Amino acid sequence: MDIKPLTGSQQFFLFLIVLTYITFDLSLNTWLYGSFEKAVTRFYFRLPEIEDAPTYLSIIQFSLYSVSSLILFVLSYNNSKFNTSSFYTNLSFLALALVAFPRGTRGAIIVLLVIIILAKIISNFSSGLSPLKGILFSPKVLYPGLIVLLMFLALSSIRNKEIDNLDMLQKTITEMDFSQSQKDYSSTEGDLLLKDYELSVDKFGNTVPYLPLNYTLKAVLLNPIPRSIWKEKPVGFGVALTEVKWGGQNFEPQHLADLKWSNAAGIAGEGWANNGIYGVILYSFLMGLYAGILLRLVDAFLLSENYYTLLIGLLSFLASLLTVRGDILSGITQGLYPMLFFLLIIFFIEPFIRYKWSFN
Numbered sequence: 001m002d003i004k005p006l007t008g009s010q011q012f013f014l015f016l017i018v019l020t021y022i023t024f025d026l027s028l029n030t031w032l033y034g035s036f037e038k039a040v041t042r043f044y045f046r047l048p049e050i051e052d053a054p055t056y057l058s059i060i061q062f063s064l065y066s067v068s069s070l071i072l073f074v075l076s077y078n079n080s081k082f083n084t085s086s087f088y089t090n091l092s093f094l095a096l097a098l099v100a101f102p103r104g105t106r107g108a109i110i111v112l113l114v115i116i117i118l119a120k121i122i123s124n125f126s127s128g129l130s131p132l133k134g135i136l137f138s139p140k141v142l143y144p145g146l147i148v149l150l151m152f153l154a155l156s157s158i159r160n161k162e163i164d165n166l167d168m169l170q171k172t173i174t175e176m177d178f179s180q181s182q183k184d185y186s187s188t189e190g191d192l193l194l195k196d197y198e199l200s201v202d203k204f205g206n207t208v209p210y211l212p213l214n215y216t217l218k219a220v221l222l223n224p225i226p227r228s229i230w231k232e233k234p235v236g237f238g239v240a241l242t243e244v245k246w247g248g249q250n251f252e253p254q255h256l257a258d259l260k261w262s263n264a265a266g267i268a269g270e271g272w273a274n275n276g277i278y279g280v281i282l283y284s285f286l287m288g289l290y291a292g293i294l295l296r297l298v299d300a301f302l303l304s305e306n307y308y309t310l311l312i313g314l315l316s317f318l319a320s321l322l323t324v325r326g327d328i329l330s331g332i333t334q335g336l337y338p339m340l341f342f343l344l345i346i347f348f349i350e351p352f353i354r355y356k357w358s359f360n
Helices: 008-033 036-040 055-082 087-103 106-126 139-158 166-174 178-189 192-203 215-221 237-245 253-257 266-273 277-301 307-322 328-359
Strands: none
Touching: 008 036, 008 055, 008 087, 036 166, 055 087, 055 106, 055 139, 055 307, 055 328, 087 106, 087 139, 106 139, 106 307, 139 166, 192 237, 192 266, 215 237, 215 277, 215 328, 237 253, 237 266, 237 328, 266 277, 277 307, 277 328, 307 328
């Protein structure tokens, strides 16, 4: 599918898909948490009232989210390359940011800004312009940048607070001290990854027994199996690390699955927990191989003049970023699954597109 300017009706249609995701996400979480108010103030502390929700609902939610993120990129890229209206781009960004906010993860907000900036940079490259041209002081970037900054500070401010309702959320945000929010972030999470790395090296092999060498590898390979089908499905290292941070040593999958809180110690820290130096060597090699494959895909496709290959390049680049923060399981699954899902979409819709071209 060659890159051409999108018409207003095409942009509207793409926005409707984003709106479908927003509606589904809010409806699903309202059902899971018992009310709309509980759903939009859930953040990190509130657990869903319905714990045995069908797996297919999560699959639909994830699929719509992945498609909506790609749509935001397509709208941003089209707007930058062909100077079309940014109305639906801004509307899509705002909708996605608002629905991501209750998740409590600042990364879910930041990635939206990254997508918009990447669209501008890639557009500049493909047009032979300077990569940073029209980025630093462009309203098209400053607008989402300001929203992301405000949401980032707000999430930093309420991160360690349990918000019971919308009134409490409004009161917390209106009384928020921006400078204190920045200090809280720097003091509690600025070097959190390094602290958790040190914890992993200090604990595993000393006061806590090493995990098996294939612990993380099994968690990654077996992750596609729904836990509703296999209760003993391995849990990622990030949750095992949480168990250690809370003073426990119970690494049984069913116990860890109930914790619902994950930390990260970097590739070296996680590798060390997987049977010491042998784990460091194994997972450094595997993650290096994974990063090398992503780099080749980025190099081959990111400046493509075809939407399909361009989006594969984008997904590969985003997948590489996700390995920086989080445990290996979350880094791979959150990066690889959207790419596989996108390829699946292409597989199903390509015959219809070819049929239409043939018919025309």
